[in-house]
Amino acid sequence: MKFTTTEKQIIARFDNEVTRARWTDWKWQLKHCITDMETFEKLMGVTFSPEKRTRIQQTIDTFPMAITPYYLSLIDSDDMENDPVFAQAFPSEKELELLPCDMDDPLHEDTDSPVPGLTHRYPDRVLLLVSSTCAMYCRHCTRKRKVGDVDSIPDKAEISAGIQYIREHPEVRDVLLSGGDPLMLSDEYLDWILTEIRAIEHVEIIRIGTRIPVVLPYRVTDNLVQMLKKHHPLWLNTQFNHPKELTASSRWALARLADAGIPLGNQSVLLNTINDCPRIMKSLVQKLVYNRVRPYYIYQCDLSMGLSHFRTSVGKGIEIMESLRGHTSGLCVPTYVIDAPGGGGKIPINPTYLISWSTHKVVLRNYEGVITTYQEPDSYKPVYCDQDCEHCTLQLKLADADEYKATGIERLLCDYDDSYAMSPEQPDEEEPAQEMQEALSVQ
Numbered sequence: 001m002k003f004t005t006t007e008k009q010i011i012a013r014f015d016n017e018v019t020r021a022r023w024t025d026w027k028w029q030l031k032h033c034i035t036d037m038e039t040f041e042k043l044m045g046v047t048f049s050p051e052k053r054t055r056i057q058q059t060i061d062t063f064p065m066a067i068t069p070y071y072l073s074l075i076d077s078d079d080m081e082n083d084p085v086f087a088q089a090f091p092s093e094k095e096l097e098l099l100p101c102d103m104d105d106p107l108h109e110d111t112d113s114p115v116p117g118l119t120h121r122y123p124d125r126v127l128l129l130v131s132s133t134c135a136m137y138c139r140h141c142t143r144k145r146k147v148g149d150v151d152s153i154p155d156k157a158e159i160s161a162g163i164q165y166i167r168e169h170p171e172v173r174d175v176l177l178s179g180g181d182p183l184m185l186s187d188e189y190l191d192w193i194l195t196e197i198r199a200i201e202h203v204e205i206i207r208i209g210t211r212i213p214v215v216l217p218y219r220v221t222d223n224l225v226q227m228l229k230k231h232h233p234l235w236l237n238t239q240f241n242h243p244k245e246l247t248a249s250s251r252w253a254l255a256r257l258a259d260a261g262i263p264l265g266n267q268s269v270l271l272n273t274i275n276d277c278p279r280i281m282k283s284l285v286q287k288l289v290y291n292r293v294r295p296y297y298i299y300q301c302d303l304s305m306g307l308s309h310f311r312t313s314v315g316k317g318i319e320i321m322e323s324l325r326g327h328t329s330g331l332c333v334p335t336y337v338i339d340a341p342g343g344g345g346k347i348p349i350n351p352t353y354l355i356s357w358s359t360h361k362v363v364l365r366n367y368e369g370v371i372t373t374y375q376e377p378d379s380y381k382p383v384y385c386d387q388d389c390e391h392c393t394l395q396l397k398l399a400d401a402d403e404y405k406a407t408g409i410e411r412l413l414c415d416y417d418d419s420y421a422m423s424p425e426q427p428d429e430e431e432p433a434q435e436m437q438e439a440l441s442v443q
Contacts, residue, residue: 007073010043014069023069024249026219030135034067036060040090043069044077055093063144063306065091066137071215074244084242084274088138095139095306106303107142108343117154118162121343124173128162129154130193131180135216140269140310142302142339143180163196170202178209183219187227194231207235209267214238214245217253225260237265237296241275243283251291258292265296268334269310270320272301276312278323285324285332295334300349303341314338314349322351326367 003011003020011018014032022028034040037056041047048056067089074085105111109119109127119127132153134141166172175197182190197203212219228234236257240246258264266288268275275281285295298320301311317336324333337346355371356363362374383394406414412422 004073006075006077009045010069010073013043013045024218026216026221029068029070029216029218032069033135034069034072035065040065040067040072043072044075044080046077046080056091059091059093059095063091063095063139064137065089066134068135068216070218070249071136074247082273084244087274088140088241088271089136091139092309094309097308098305099308101303102305102308103303103341104305106341107339109143112343115161115165117158118165120165120169120172121345124171125176126162126166126169126172126174127176127178128159128166129179130159130177130182130190131184133184134179134181135184135212135219138211140271140301140307142304142307144304144306159193160196163193163200166197166203167200173202174205174207175203176207176209181210181212182208183210183212183224187223191227191230194228194234198231205233205235206231207237209237211239213250213253213257214240217247217249220253220256222256225256228257228262229260232261235263235265237267238293239267239269240284240288240293241268241271242280243287246284246287246291254291254293264293266293266334267297267299268295269299269301270312270317270336271310272312274310276316276320278320281320282323282328282332285334286328289329289332295332297346298334298336300336300338302339317349318351321349322367325351 003023007023011023034043037048037053037060071085071089075089076083076086080086108121112119112121114120117129119129121127166175177193182193185193194206197206228236238254240250254264268281268284270276275284281298288295298317300314300317301307303311321333321336336349338349339345340347353364353366354362355365360376360378362376363371364374365371383392385392406417408422411417411419
């Protein structure tokens with residue numbers, strides 16, 4: 001890959017000796033993160049007014065800034081104020097405008113935390129915070145209260161306590177690692193966490209929530225991918241919010257992860273002036289699917305402190321969903337959700353396709369506005385459920401079904417069955433009488 005024009009400009013202001021190898025070194029990127037206005041102005045070739053610098057500094061003093069050189073290079077300096085990358089990365093004085101509805105912990109993650117760093121809200125899954133640092137501090141982050149706070153960095157003892165909680169709760173089958181960003185941990189440390197969780201018998205799925213493919217794709221190294229491959233079934237959800245973020249480098253990182261057999265999902269946040277446009281969101285989800293990333297959620301922006309300028313109306317979200325369902329493949333259509341304040345969990349919000357409902361018919365409409373009916377079956381009699389599963393007439397066979405069972409002469413010919421004789425009267429009987437077993441010596 002060659003340097004882009006913007007990359008060349010930024011590199012020249014950094015150091016003319018920066019090579020492609022250095023630029024794509026994720027540790028170099030972290031070391032040169034932009035954390036102050038002076039460096040930002042120098043690298044972008046802009047100068048803020050004294051009044052704006054004062055207001056922005058007040059924001060940084062409350063909510064720190066950190067932007068990777070890579071993500072900085074995506075900003076259009078000629079139209080910075082309208083740039084979707086700039087809006088997600090650079091502080092705004094609007095972050096200090098707090099509304100009565102703003103909350104420090106709107107999702108009650110701390111309230112639903114039986115041990116520090118772990119949230120157990122849903123019956124079969126938990127959220128484990130393993131890091132409080134990110135490659136970039138997104139301005140719309142719902143955990144602004146924690147990210148970048150040195151006092152909230154989870155240590156090994158805290159993470160171990162969270163893992164012990166999971167061991168002691170067999171109902172937990174799904175563990176989501178989040179933060180901060182789990183991929184900011186070293187390969188070795190993350191490997192240890194994944195190994196400890198994977199060793200818990202009742203844990204079926206491990207998920208990682210990360211924005212690394214968006215803001216620091218060079219972190220997706222061969223070593224990282226090889227380590228992650230050891231812990232299947234492993235899923236990874238990222239957060240692309242605008243088509244502009246799907247660069248050659250980010251697509252390269254996604255391809256590496258997908259080629260390693262890691263299913264990829266995307267959780268976009270609906271953000272005012274950034275992606276609150278049906279055409280933008282349609283382009284985004286289609287590009288994601290093209291890169292083997294399943295659009296999973298579109299989040300209504302949370303009621304966290306300082307996010308009011310990012311929030312859109314719910315009606316805008318419904319409008320976007322109307323522009324997706326039927327207008328592109330179902331694989332491209334995410335679920336639009338509000339993560340309910342007070343720890344209510346994710347509530348799906350959809351356009352209304354069911355118009356009316358009677359005893360024998362339902363009236364429906366499609367994406368074009370065509371109204372149709374569906375005839376309910378007259379003969380359907382639902383099974384009365386009294387919770388007595390042991391005597392239920394439905395086949396409640398939760399174990400895997402036998403994929404194949406050889407019978408007759410085929411049973412004697414196959415290599416995976418030790419039988420070498422059979423009774424003509426009972427060729428397929430699975431458990432013949434004891435005397436027959438002895439006579440025929442069926443093993």
